[in-house]
Amino acid sequence: MREQIVILWFKRDLRVVDHAPLAAAAACGLPVLPLYIVEPDYWRQPFASSRHWHFIHDSLADLHGMCARLGQPMAVHTGDAVAVFKKLHSAFDVTAIYAHEEIGNDWTYKRDTQVLAWCAETGIALHEFPTNGVVRRLKTRDNWAGIRNRRMAQPCVATPAALTPLGARNTGFELGALPDKADALFGAPPPGAVQRGGRAEGEKLLQSFLTTRGRHYTAHMSAPGLSEIYGSRLSAHLTWGTLSAREVDQATAKCQAQLSGEAARAWKRPLAAFRSRLAWRCHFMQKLEDQPSIEHKAMHAFFDGMREDSFDPELFAAWQAGRTGYPLVDACMRNLTANGWITFRMRAMLVSFASYDLWLDWRQTGYVLARLFTDYEPGIHYSQLQMQSGVTGINAIRIYNPVKQSYDHDPDGAFIKKWVPELTDVPSAFVHEPWKMSRAMQQESGCIIGQDYPEPVVDHRAAVPAAREKMARIRKMQGFSDASKMVHAKLGSRKRTRRKARSGARAPAAQLDMLNLLDG
Structure with a gap:
């Protein structure tokens, strides 16, 4: 008899902090198999590049250790998503899949549609959770900002103390291996350097931005060269999900609240500007969600x-x-x-x-x-x-x-x-x-x-x-x-x-x- 399990499907959310699908999967009481799928057809698309993979690779290596410390190492399988889920369902009795709603492109949308259809046919529950401030099936833009702001104000989801691991009879299950950065699957090598990925790197950048670099954010954010130093440089970490938008927003708000005197005057505008850009980030992602075309x-x-x-x-x-x-x-x-x-x-x-x-x-x-x-x-x-x-x-x-x-x-x-x-x-x-x-x-x-x-x-x-x-x-x-x-x-x-007051x-x-x- 196959062991009953649930799958935690990582996509563009490579962390264990403020991760609602992880918390829900851990709370269900069944063994949890964390999973990342390397999808060859995705990497053949004209928007994909090995530069992305290098950052993702760093982040997955970091995430693998986090999952192992929670009690169940992450599986990494290569192939079509539905085919991978079918294979896992033949080895286990998969009762549910937990994942974030991915605000990706047309390719990922079609893939998610195929996974949803397969889950419906197979009787497997697919539990999807919102990403950042993006609202799925939003009826009108008129109330979007309020929904987004309320989500950002909610407490970050606590990381579970542990994951229930696979049973002893499945200790020999092949978890798979992370493909090399230089694997031909991901195309030609990057034409230059790649920012280092992984949550630890993201946390370092956030800390340095909120304590030193961010002080001159508004003064230098448009200047090539200087912006590399004084910008947050968190965009890749938000893109691939090593940090959540909510935890970054709340860390910035906490920093604002603790300022006083000269520091408050020096930091007020930079931190407010940065939080504003986090909001606009969600605004533009909502556009693609509302109209994928x-x-x-x-x-x-x-x-x-x-x-x-x-x-x-x-x-x-x-x-x-x-x-x-x-x-x-x-x-x-x-x-x-x-x-x-x-x-x-x-x-x-x-x-x-x-x-x-x-x-x-x-x-x-x-x-x-x-x-x-x-x-x-x-x-x-x-x-x-x-x-x-x-x-x-x-x-x-x-x-x-x-x-x-x-x-x-x-x-x-x-x-x-x-x-x-x-x-x-x-x-x-x-x-x-x-x-x-x-x-x-x-x-x-x-x-x-x-x-x-x-x-x-x-x-x-x-x-x-x-x-x-x-x-x-x-x-x-x-x-x-x-x-x-x-x-x-x-x-x-x-x-x-406001209208311009004068020319x-x-x-x-x-x-x-x-x-x-x-x-x-």
């Missing part, structure tokens, strides 16, 4: 087909390689390729430049960025791609000037020269626009434009008006406004913003929050 289709249907037929492979290759002739764009792309992370403002600039200056489709550029980002979070990724390429129909068209951004955020060119060494000896006065150097100056600085460093692949001053004209033609089409209202009703923020006034707080969403 935004991975493939524009939120506003009128924009579908706008760029697809204009794809230029040479411009795409130049953008991907960091050889567009615009120094800050190229430095950011090379930095991202090497490190797997860059501040949100620079992410937005990369998408804006690709979408408006190069007129590349956001779906194609989005896959490149997804593979490069260690913190690839589908809910944020596709919402932001659409916002920064202007296809939501509910957000203002925001086109970044790569030269202005360069002067504003890297005034002395230090970041540019670090990542675009061709410009190392170019005078600072010309590092943002090296094509303006005379031939003699190019020779003197050892950088011949068009030879050592490319000429601009497009003229920003000409490309932007052309892009605006194309966008305007669509926005003037009959029915566009009505369709925009429908998009806003389903996906738009309900946060109020040149600061953007509303909500807009600034969105622009800087991932600067943490």
